[in-house]
Amino acid sequence: MIRILLAEDMHMVRGALVALLNLEHDIEVVAEVASGDEIVPAAQANAVDVAVIDIDLPGKDGLTAAAELHQRMPSCRTLILTSLNRPGTLRRALAAKVGGFILKDAPSDRLANAVRGVAAGRRVVDAELALSAWDSTDCPLTGRELEVLRLATAGANPTEIAARLFLSAGTVRNYLTTIVTKLQARNRVDAIRIAKEAGWL
Numbered sequence: 001m002i003r004i005l006l007a008e009d010m011h012m013v014r015g016a017l018v019a020l021l022n023l024e025h026d027i028e029v030v031a032e033v034a035s036g037d038e039i040v041p042a043a044q045a046n047a048v049d050v051a052v053i054d055i056d057l058p059g060k061d062g063l064t065a066a067a068e069l070h071q072r073m074p075s076c077r078t079l080i081l082t083s084l085n086r087p088g089t090l091r092r093a094l095a096a097k098v099g100g101f102i103l104k105d106a107p108s109d110r111l112a113n114a115v116r117g118v119a120a121g122r123r124v125v126d127a128e129l130a131l132s133a134w135d136s137t138d139c140p141l142t143g144r145e146l147e148v149l150r151l152a153t154a155g156a157n158p159t160e161i162a163a164r165l166f167l168s169a170g171t172v173r174n175y176l177t178t179i180v181t182k183l184q185a186r187n188r189v190d191a192i193r194i195a196k197e198a199g200w201l
Contacts, residue, residue, distance in 0.1 A: 002119045005031040005048040007039050007065070008081070009057055017052070020108045027115055036060030040072050048076050050119050055082040067096040077118040092199065100124035139200040140182045148175040150201055153192050
């Protein structure tokens, strides 16, 4: 029996996925959570084999939680669910050592087979996502620039970003100007939109 943790914040979707997975003879959902912060404690408490994680969760996002789970509980495999076909997101998922990455609107038998594949130690990636990642361009931003942009996306102003990253406000403004230039954006808001659509954030 493959023991599953399901992390999905939309109750109706989570209920449907639990019901679908529990129909399988070799899969049992033993834990359900609605936020990224609950994933690691629930996985550890329930001796989970595979964590099926929605990428967009309140608290910690799915990829951050998956990376943390990989560090804390290496025996637990992770399968990311997304409704967005963003090639940059797939690259981030692979960097976070996730075992699989599939679209939410995939047929239900594909989800069950992906769970089995990930549990067996295979890397399972939706073909459509793999093709779009193959054709995509690399993120032109450095790690620090992405960090600054993530904080700006959360609504922090340059002074607040500077305090969080132990930089001067002037340095943060320079980073933001560089980000806008590199992404060929009109302004900071446009840069955030471009980075989100590419899956870099």
